[in-house]
Amino acid sequence: MINIIQVREYARLTTDTSATSSLDLGIISSDTFSWLASLSEQPGSGRFITFEKPDCLKLHSYVGYLQSPTGEGIEVLPKTSIFTKQDTKKSRAILCKMLYSALHLPYKEAHSATLNRMDLPIHEWIFNQFLNHLNKLVASGLRFDYLRIEEESRYIRGQLNMAVQLRQPAGRDHLFHISHDIYQPNRLENRLIKSALDYIQANCRSHVNWRLANELSHILEPITPLARPLSLMPKWGTNKTLQNYQVIKPWCALILEKMNPNFQKGKHQGISLLFPMERIFEEHVAACLNKRIAPPLQLKTQAASRYLIEAKDDISDSHKNRFMLKPDLLINHLGKPRYVMDTKWKIINSSNSQNNFDISQSDIYQMFAYGHKYLAGKGDLVLILSQCDP
Known part of the structure; x- marks a missing residue:
């Protein structure tokens, strides 16, 4: 049985067994500690953790699930209260709801009954979502494709390769060199799905997930998984015949691209499923706004058309923009900026008026710069925070 340690954003992880564990302090083994340290140093992993002491690590604003090669798991939840x-x-339900927005899934899916029973750790919940969608896909029918086969056969089928047949040695002239098409399930999308399914079957610990994964594995047994699926994920088809595949695609990509940092190496070296909470919150707010605004209003994310400084180059006598x-x-309203909004995944203290309710002064300066450059002093600035406590 896997030992799962439950903490939240900005928690500390220590190997000190005399400490008292809580959502803000997790006690881990020395092997897990070493694995986390090596994982944080990998290129592209992001600064999700920092050293505080030789026996203590501090998490940043990342949420999700980590599992060391020894099997010890760490579930990192959003910080929703102070x-x-x-x-x-x-907290787990809030994270899952935001993930639906980040994965650009339909609104009705984000309000499905699965969010009401959040008794599974986040990674098992993701496994469960994938398996349920795959189960529906199998029930509706997998898409097959034609594959050209060249072989030597006793019977003529398809096309006879005359050039090769004429060179057939004596004693083998009763065999025919033919090429023909077979209708089979080994198309790219099915192979990517099978790769994700194999990964789930090897790593899930929920008996419900394992049972469903095992059943689906028998059904998909003729399909060959891919050894290196990551490079092929962008080639997933988008034609009309694959319309019922679009729902499972983001879950498949999530498992193949995010869950195993060493998938390309062909061996299991732990699970690393982490999401930057700031980014997830931003995409969730954007998705909510998109459902509520209508023309002539238009929402744009990550606008990048203004600069803080326009510097003049004395040599070329040209102007160069700096600090985007x-x-x-x-x-925008009728094509012109009307509202500028910034999202911050942060809990403010409504009773701390002396310290500006814990709102960062740099955030206000940043909003002022947005208003000056994008709105020319005319319009509305909105700072969207995650929560007010108490």
Whole structure:
């Protein structure tokens, strides 16, 4: 049985067994500690963790699931409360709902019944989503494709390769060199799905997930998994015949691209499924706004058309823009900026008025620059925060 340690954003992880564990302090083994240290140093992993002491690590604003090669798991939940006790199931449900937005899934899916029973760790929940979608896909029918086969056969089928047949040696003239098409399930999309399914079957610990994965594995047994699926994921087809494949695609990509940092190496070296909370919150807010605004209003994410400084080059006598300003969200009215919005995954303290409710002064300066450059002083600036506590 895997030992799963439950913490939240900005928690500390220590090997000190005398410490008292909580959502803000997790006690891990020395092997897991070493694995986390090596994982944080890998290129492209992001600064999700920092050293505080020789026996203590601090997590940053990343959420998700980590599992070391020894089997010890760490579930990192969003920080949704400061002064009151945090409900872990509610926090997990909030994260899953935001993931739907980040994966650009349909609105009705984000409000499905699965969000009401968040008794599974986040990685098992993702496994469960993939398996349920695959089960529906199998029920509706997998898409097959034609594959050209060249072989030596006793019977003529398809086309006879005359050039090769004429060179057939004596004693083998009863065999025919033919090429023909077979209708089979080994198309790219099915092979990517089978690769993800094999990974789930090897790594899931929920008996419900394992049972469903095992059943589906028998059904998909004729399909060959890919040894290096990551490079082929962008080649997933988008034609009309694959319309019912579009729902499972983001879950398949999530498992193949995010869950195993060493998938390309062909061996299991732990699970690393981490999401930057700031980015997920931003995409969730953008998805919510998109459902509520209508023409002539238009939402634009990550606008990048204004700069803080326009510097003059004395040599070429030309102007060069410096310090690009990129607000998270920009709402245009009839093509002109009307609202500039910035999202911050941050809990503010409504009772701390002396310290500006814990709102960062640099954030306000940043908003002022957005308003000056994008709105020319005319319009609305909105700073969207995740929560107010208490």
